[in-house]
Amino acid sequence: xxxxxxxxxxxxxxxxxxxxxxxxxxxxxxxxxxxxxxxxxxxxxxxxxxxxxxxxxxxxxxxxxxxxxxxxxxxxxxxxxxxxxxxxxxxxxxxxxxxxxxxxxxxxxxxxxxxxxxxxxxxxxxxxxxxxxxxxxxx
Amino acid sequence: xxxxxxxxxxxxxxxxxxxxxxxxxxxxxxxxxxxxxxxxxxxxxxxxxxxxxxxxxxxxxxxxxxxxxxxxxxxxxxxxxxxxxxxxxxxxxxxxxxxxxxxxxxxxxxxxxxxxxxxxxxxxxxxxxxxxxxxxxxxxxxxxxxxxxxxxxxxxxxxxxxxxxxxxxxxxxxxxxxxxxxxxxxxxxxxxxxxxxxxxxxxxxxxxxxxxxxxxxxxxxxxxxxxxxxxxxxxxxxxxxxxxxxxxxxxxxxxxxxxxxxxxxxxxxxxxxxxxxxxxxxxxxxxxxxxxxxxxxxxxxxxxxxxxxxxxxxxxxxxxxxxxxxxxxxxxxxxxxxxxxxxxxxxxxxxxxxxxxxxxxxxxxxxxxxxxxxxxxxxxxxxxxxxxxxx
Numbered sequence: 142x143x144x145x146x147x148x149x150x151x152x153x154x155x156x157x158x159x160x161x162x163x164x165x166x167x168x169x170x171x172x173x174x175x176x177x178x179x180x181x182x183x184x185x186x187x188x189x190x191x192x193x194x195x196x197x198x199x200x201x202x203x204x205x206x207x208x209x210x211x212x213x214x215x216x217x218x219x220x221x222x223x224x225x226x227x228x229x230x231x232x233x234x235x236x237x238x239x240x241x242x243x244x245x246x247x248x249x250x251x252x253x254x255x256x257x258x259x260x261x262x263x264x265x266x267x268x269x270x271x272x273x274x275x276x277x278x279x280x
Numbered sequence: 281x282x283x284x285x286x287x288x289x290x291x292x293x294x295x296x297x298x299x300x301x302x303x304x305x306x307x308x309x310x311x312x313x314x315x316x317x318x319x320x321x322x323x324x325x326x327x328x329x330x331x332x333x334x335x336x337x338x339x340x341x342x343x344x345x346x347x348x349x350x351x352x353x354x355x356x357x358x359x360x361x362x363x364x365x366x367x368x369x370x371x372x373x374x375x376x377x378x379x380x381x382x383x384x385x386x387x388x389x390x391x392x393x394x395x396x397x398x399x400x401x402x403x404x405x406x407x408x409x410x411x412x413x414x415x416x417x418x419x420x421x422x423x424x425x426x427x428x429x430x431x432x433x434x435x436x437x438x439x440x441x442x443x444x445x446x447x448x449x450x451x452x453x454x455x456x457x458x459x460x461x462x463x464x465x466x467x468x469x470x471x472x473x474x475x476x477x478x479x480x481x482x483x484x485x486x487x488x489x490x491x492x493x494x495x496x497x498x499x500x501x502x503x504x505x506x507x508x509x510x511x512x513x514x515x516x517x518x519x520x521x522x523x524x525x526x527x528x529x530x531x532x533x534x535x536x537x538x539x540x541x542x543x544x545x546x547x548x549x550x551x552x553x554x555x556x557x558x559x560x561x562x563x564x565x566x567x568x569x570x571x572x573x574x575x576x577x578x579x580x581x582x583x584x585x586x587x588x589x590x591x592x593x594x595x596x597x598x599x600x601x602x603x604x605x606x607x608x609x610x611x612x613x614x615x616x617x618x619x620x621x622x623x624x625x626x627x628x629x630x631x632x633x634x635x636x637x638x639x640x641x642x643x644x645x646x647x648x649x650x651x652x653x654x655x656x657x658x659x660x661x662x663x664x665x666x667x668x669x670x671x
Contacts, residue, residue, distance in 0.1 A: 155415035186530030187416040193529045213437070213534055215429035217421060217481040224421040232426045232481070234532070241530030244417045244658075257437045274419050 146266035148248035148276050150230055151223045154268040163202055164188040165272035171265050173207050173275065175239065176200035186241030207263035209235040209277065212242050216252045231255045235277050249278035287549055290376035291507040291514035292667065294323025294500035295625040297606075301464045301613060303494040304397040308340055309350045311392035311496045316351055319498035324510050325386060330500075332357035332387040334375060336367035338496075338616045339390070347390070357384050363524070363661025364653025365563065365618035368499065370663045372624060373520035375501045385503050392496030393616020413527075417658060425489055425566065427657030429481035432568040434534040436483060438583065443483050445586035446567040447474035450487050450610050452594045453564065457607025459636040464491045465611040474567075488567040490608075495615035497625050515631045518646075519550025519666035526659035535583075537569075538662025539576035539650060546648070546664035547578075554578040557666075558644045559630045560601060561623035563652040564608040570594075573650055574601075577664070596639045605630065605639035620651030624665060631669050645669045 146152035157165040167174035176185040178192035179199040185191075191198045214233040217224075224230070231247040233255070247255045248264065260280040265273035296318030303311060312335075320326055333355045335343045344358035357378055361370050368389055375387035408414060435441050451471050457463040469487060477487040507514040523545070525538035547553060554577060562570045562577075571585040579601055580588035596602030606612045606626040609619040627647040629635045647667050654660035 151421065153419050155419060156409060157415070160412075161415070183529070187413055189412065213430040213434040215426055215433055215481045215483075216479075217423060217426045217429070219478065219480045219486075220421060220423045220426070224423075227421065230421060232420060232422055232430065234430060234534070237530075242527070242532050243530060244420050244422060246420050257433065 144269050146268070146274070148246070148264070148266045150227050150246055150248060150266065150276070152266055152268040152274055154270045155272055157272065160190045161188050168265055168273040168275065169271045173205045173263055174202045175205045176202055184239045184241060186243060206238045208280065209237045209261055211247065211255060211257050211259045211261060212236045213257060214247060214255050235261055243275065246276045247278065248276045285549060286376045286380040286520065287518050287551070288516045289380040289504060290517045291502050291504065292499055292517065292628050293502045293507055293510055293512055293514045294319040294325065295498070295628045296322055297497045297613065297622055297625050298495040298615065299462045300495050301462070301493040302396050303394055308392055308394060308398070309347065311394070312339065312347060312390045313351055315392060315496045315498035316388055316390050319388070319500045322512070323500045323502070324512050325500060327352055329386045330388045331355055332375065332378060332384040334359045334371035334387060334389040336360070336371070336391070337362040338393045338618060363663065365565065366620045366651030366653035366661045366663040367618070368621040369624060369649060369651040369665050370522050370661065372499060372501060372517065372665055373522055373663065376517045376520060379501060379503045385506050387501040389499040389501070390496065391498070391616055391618060391621040393618065394494040395492050395617050396494045398494065413658070422657065423481065424655065425484050426481040427655045428566045428568055429484045431534040431572065431656040432483050435568065435572060438535055439586065441571065441586040443475045444471050445590055446488055446571060447471040448589050449564070449567040449570045449594065450474045452592065453604055453608045453610040455595060456605045456639050457611035459638040460607050460612055463607040463612040464493050465607070484566060484568065490565050490610050490614040490619065492617065493613050493615055495613055497615065497621035499621070499624060513632045515628050516668045517665060518668050519546040519548070519552070521545030521549070521664045523662045524659065525662060534656065535572065537572050537576050537652060537656060538660050539573045539652070539664065542662040542664040543577040546666045550666035552646060552666060557646050557648050559605070559627065559641045559647040560603045561627045561647070561649040562603050563619050563623060563650055564604060564610045565614070565619060565652065567610070569652055569656060570603070572656070573652065577648070577650065596641055602641050605635050620653065620663070623649040623651055627667055631667055
């Protein structure tokens with residue numbers, strides 16, 4: 142049985158680990174926290190305890206804006222498994238204001254209207270276990 | 281001192297593509313064994329001659345460790361490199377290097393799988409769910425076509441590429457596939473039929489997607505001394521390149537592939553340019569895979585792929601750059617959901633003059649095979665081989 146979130150899309154629980162626990166804990170409280178490199182200011186995505194840009198082992202967490210723009214998007218119309226009932230839905234890369242492009246869904250709108258370059262804002266789609274998935278809605 | 285090179289030091293002596301596309305009555309190891317026997321027979325060699333074995337994630341168990349025993353091999357060199365569907369080209373590069381270094385005389389590379397009748401594809405969900413990126417990508421319904429659709433949509437946005445241009449690639453592959461009696465899809469399809477087929481994930485239609493087939497294939501690579509002893513045309517490996525292209529910490533550029541790095545490495549080692557190539561086998565998990573790869577390999581400018589593939593440019597014979605004359609993954613075969621092996625096999629057929637007469641490139645002197653493993657939407661292993669004419 143698949144669970145569906147307020148967005149109407151499946152909300153499979155993430156596998157948190159020692160490096161990503163803080164990220165997921167923040168989403169449960171409705172905050173987008175990201176690690177930033179203490180040496181070169183690179184915003185690290187996906188979250189990890191080192192900087193993939195300069196190799197520094199020192200990163201600090203900060204609260205990101207949750208704003209972004211659609212870098213690419215597709216309306217998925219045919220898919221198997223627990224997503225079948227959710228189709229058509231929008232799969233997208235959103236470029237966060239802080240730099241990283243993240244895999245996500247655009248929700249809360251007509252899928253046919255979503256387009257590249259569209260400004261979007263994060264929404265937190267809670268999973269049954271507490272952590273929320275980052276999804277986005279037109280700003 | 282000139283750089284050390286593998287150019288011309290290793291030869292593809294045997295190739296075999298399993299004729300089956302649905303194999304419910306075979307075990308996975310059995311298919312590996314059948315293609316191994318087929319490629320060795322093609323070369324005029326036997327299992328006892330093999331001293332190196334290469335396998336990827338499609339091989340069960342410990343990969344080489346399990347398969348060397350199952351096949352009854354006696355090996356002093358093994359390689360389990362896993363880059364998805366491109367792995368078999370990476371294996372060919374590694375085998376060429378090992379042969380050039382004198383470590384290996386006869387290398388066997390096998391691929392097998394039964395995604396059509398045997399359930400799940402290769403890999404194993406536990407390995408993938410524990411990957412560091414897993415929870416940041418797998419929670420959002422990214423199907424394989426959905427991921428490639430993200431790349432296609434961005435390419436269309438930046439360069440004006442159209443669905444009709446992508447459809448040209450499938451239409452051309454189908455023209456080739458009609459001559460291949462083993463092809464999974466043998467019917468010629470038109471551009472209109474491709475863009476009228478059901479939309480899977482915008483802008484990719486069902487006919488923009490490759491086939492799902494059981495089957496497999498194998499390569500046998502040998503040293504110059506072994507090649508000279510065989511009564512078979514052996515194809516020299518002239519240039520090789522591998523590159524991993526990933527999301528760069530979330531700064532992914534969806535309009536490029538790893539071919540932009542693996543291609544120049546292979547051309548440089550071979551000492552040739554894209555204009556010298558007579559035939560290409562281009563990884564074709566989707567039509568968009570072909571289009572972006574052709575740009576990245578330098579056959580046209582970045583962004584110009586849509587215009588380049590139009591008007592029969594990829595058709596054999598007669599097109600400016602004949603491609604995938606077996607029908608490719610789009611029509612013929614994509615065994616184990618991995619198309620790299622069959623790319624090399626058809627390139628070898630072309631260089632030997634053993635492609636189907638209707639699609640044989642006249643005087644084929646130089647061929648290129650390119651593999652793309654993983655996903656255009658996230659991380660991929662890209663591998664390029666440049667091969668010369670049979671001796």
